[in-house]
Structure formats: structure tokens, C-alpha cells
Amino acid sequence: MKRKLLYVLVSVMLLTLLPLATGCGGDPAESAKATADSFMSALQDGDMDAVKEYADPALFEKGGDLESFASIDNIAGEFAKALGVKEEDLSDKAKASLAEFTDTMMKGLVSSYEIGDVKEGEKGAYLVNVSTTYGYDPAKVKDIDISKDIDKMTKKYMEKNKTDLAKLYQEEGQQAVLNKMLDDLLGDMLTKYTDKVMETGEVTQDSVMTVEEIDGKWLVTGEETTK
Numbered sequence: 001m002k003r004k005l006l007y008v009l010v011s012v013m014l015l016t017l018l019p020l021a022t023g024c025g026g027d028p029a030e031s032a033k034a035t036a037d038s039f040m041s042a043l044q045d046g047d048m049d050a051v052k053e054y055a056d057p058a059l060f061e062k063g064g065d066l067e068s069f070a071s072i073d074n075i076a077g078e079f080a081k082a083l084g085v086k087e088e089d090l091s092d093k094a095k096a097s098l099a100e101f102t103d104t105m106m107k108g109l110v111s112s113y114e115i116g117d118v119k120e121g122e123k124g125a126y127l128v129n130v131s132t133t134y135g136y137d138p139a140k141v142k143d144i145d146i147s148k149d150i151d152k153m154t155k156k157y158m159e160k161n162k163t164d165l166a167k168l169y170q171e172e173g174q175q176a177v178l179n180k181m182l183d184d185l186l187g188d189m190l191t192k193y194t195d196k197v198m199e200t201g202e203v204t205q206d207s208v209m210t211v212e213e214i215d216g217k218w219l220v221t222g223e224e225t226t227k
Contacts, residue, residue: 036209040110040115056222076102080098082147093182098190116128128210132206136200146196168180206225206226
């Protein structure tokens with residue numbers, strides 16, 4: 001009975017992984033299409049680790065076709081930087097809030113997508129047509145600046161709580177004051193940022209993904225917006 005159950009589990013696992021397998025022969029156009037589909041499915045799930053499994057790392061670097069996605073994936077770090085602090089110095093509560101916020105932003109990025117036609121390109125590459133509807137415009141997210149809003153929130157908070165903050169500073173130091181402020185203000189800051197993100201509006205883009213087999217693995221190596 002146990003051997004039969006194990007056989008069933010292994011069979012199911014292999015059937016699940018088979019469409020994602022790379023470098024295993026078959027129709028290369030279908031392998032390229034499956035890779036593009038897996039890439040987009042991971043993006044729709046908000047799983048950047050999985051997204052990167054199907055893409056050339058250079059795409060997420062500065063100047064790469066998918067640079068804007070990398071900035072979204074690192075929202076927590078960028079937010080901490082905007083506050084003038086190191087991410088590792090944030091309190092556990094602040095880190096948890098930022099992690100939840102990042103997860104929400106990632107999962108809300110791709111509303112839907114459709115994989116279209118595939119044709120052979122140059123030097124063994126394949127071109128996959130994709131139509132994607134984004135919940136907000138990823139190209140504009142990196143330009144969002146709420147530093148003035150943060151300054152206003154911070155000044156108002158400090159004026160209202162200056163006595164308690166001064167006492168906390170004397171007893172526990174500057175980092176304790178910063179953690180206290182972030183714990184109390186971070187929710188409002190993230191709400192403000194979320195509003196700015198959503199103001200960029202839903203956008204549908206048609207693009208062509210370049211998919212190539214590199215070292216036995218099919219990867220998305222480029223993306224060009226066509227509309």
C-alpha cells in the first residue's frame with residue numbers, strides 16, 4: 001500500500017513538473033511558450049523568487065528590461081532608505097508591516113495575462129506574444145516620492161508626543177525612539193504610498209518576450225513592449 005501511494009505521489013509530481021521541464025527535448029516552441037507562461041504565472045502570484053527562476057538575472061539589473069519589477073520586489077528596502085534608516089535596524093513590527101505591504105503590492109501587480117502566438121527568432125531564440133493587464137503601472141512606481149508626506153507626519157507626531165519621546169530617548173536611546181515612531185506611523189505611511197501606487201492606474205500592455213535555451217534551461221532573456 002505504501003509503495004503504491006509513493007508511486008502515485010511521484011507520478012503526480014512528475015506530471016506537474018513536466019510542462020516546466022527544460023532541456024528535455026520536444027517542441028522548442030512549446031518549451032518557450034511554457035517558460036513564458038510559468039514566468040507570468042509566478043508574477044501574477046507575486047512570487048519574485050519563482051519569477052527569477054524563469055528569467056535571465058540581467059533583466060532585473062539597472063537598465064534591464066525588467067528593472068522596474070526589481071524595484072517593486074525591494075519596496076521594503078527602498079522605503080527604509082527613504083526614511084534614512086537601515087532595513088535591518090527596523091523593529092520586528094515595522095519589518096512585518098513592510099513585508100505584508102510588499103506582498104500586497106506584488107500580488108496586486110498582474111491582474112491577468114494571456115499568452116499569444118510564438119515564432120522563431122534569431123539564433124535559436126523564440127518570440128512569445130504576451131498581453132498583460134497590470135493593477136497599477138510598474139514603470140511609474142519607482143518615481144513615487146512621499147518624502148514630503150513623511151516629513152509632515154513625523155513633525156506632527158513629534159509635536160504631539162514630544163514629552164514621551166524625550167523620556168524614551170533618555171531611557172533607551174535614539175533607536176528606541178525611531179522604532180516607536182515607525183510602529184505608530186508606518187501604517188499611515190504605507191497607506192499614503194499605496195494610494196500613490198494605485199493612482200498610477202490600471203494599464204494593459206502588449207509585449208514580446210524573448211525566450212532562449214541557456215545551458216539546458218529555457219529562460220526569458222528580454223521583453224519589449226509593443227503597445
